[in-house]
Amino acid sequence: MNGKTDFSNSTANPSANVVVRLFGEGGREASALRVALIGSYAPRSCGIATFTADIREKLATYFPEIQIDVYAMDAEGSTLVYDRDINVIRADHAEDYCRAARAINESAADVVWVQHEFGIYGGPDGAFISELIDRVAAPVVTTFHTVLSSPSAGQRAVVDHLLTRCARVMVMSQHGLDLIVETYRANRDIVEIIEHGAPERPFGTAEVAKARMGLAGRKVLTTFGLLGPGKGIEQAIAAMPAIIAAASRGNLSHPGCNPSRVAGARR
Known part of the structure; x- marks a missing residue:
């Protein structure tokens, strides 16, 4: 390993600092890192692919001395062309x-950094990872x-095995932390909450965006994430007649669905 990376560098983006501290003790100076980053990746149409690509982009911006090697999961029968x-x-x-x-x-x-989501890895419940x-x-x-609150036996086995190999674990919410510690018995000392975040993008007005999507003048309810049991989507759909009656016109939009996953199953 060559060079130096100061994890406490005050000029770096604070969020980037938090992420990099997953790989070493905060506030210390450490040799530059080589990270094997594993997950789905652009140009795949998948929320994890976008997330993984954003990670690489932002780490390159704020910590250019860190070398990132991407290992992209590709679906069976894919004709995608990845960068060389x-x-x-x-x-x-x-x-x-x-x-x-x-x-x-x-x-x-x-360090090997795994982006885990049921549906992108092969084998029963993604066991090939x-x-x-x-x-x-x-x-x-x-x-x-x-982090599933009621995993199947196979899903539980995959997560349990991953945890036996993890030096550090990242979840995106307090609820995720509580589940992985209480349900999966993860060591609390190695678990870090780092919110999902979003890339920096210019924002326009809601009306401009709705007009572009053919929804001008409508009230739009939005949600994001996996479509599956436990998300409350069924309740939202069931409530739509009453919502429409009260608001005249309405739409339920799901802009962030990961198309490679439906209710935790690969397809």
């Missing part, structure tokens, strides 16, 4: 996970994008 520097893992091929682990070890990566994390020498950091 992206390492592609075919989700349903166990041998690809083993091959990626060898590449990560040969690269001398300092174990083929990779069990073979890497570097510490594993996992971001859990969804």
Whole structure:
């Protein structure tokens, strides 16, 4: 490892500092890092892909000395074309996970950062990710994008195994932290809450955006995230007649759905 990264650098974006501290003790000076970043990735139409691409972009902006190697999960039958520097893992091929682990070890990566979401990894309930994390020498950091309150036996086994390999864990809410500690018995000392956040984008007015989507003059209710049980979407749909009657016209929009997942199942 070459160079120096000061994790307490006050000129960096505060959110970026919090993320980087997942990889080392806050406030200390550490050698520059090489991070193997694993998840779905652009140009795939997937919320995790966008998130992973944003991570790489912002770390490159605020910590350019950190080297990021991307290992992108790709769906069966995909015809997507990735940038040449992206390492592609075919989700349903166990041998690809083993091959990626060898590449990560040969690269001398300092940390492996897994973006975990049910639906992007192959095997029963995404169990193929174990083929990779069990073979890497570097510490594993996992971001859990969804923490299920009532997992199936298979889902529970996958998360439990991931936790046995994690040096650090990132969740996005207090509720997520409570679930992963109380339901999955994760070590509280290694769990960090870092809110999801959003990339910096110019904002226009709501009316301009609605006009562009053919919804001019309408009241629009929005939600985001996975469509599945426990989200309350059914209640919102059931309430729409009363909402429309009270508001004259209304629409329920779900702009952030991850198209690779429906109720925790791969498709």
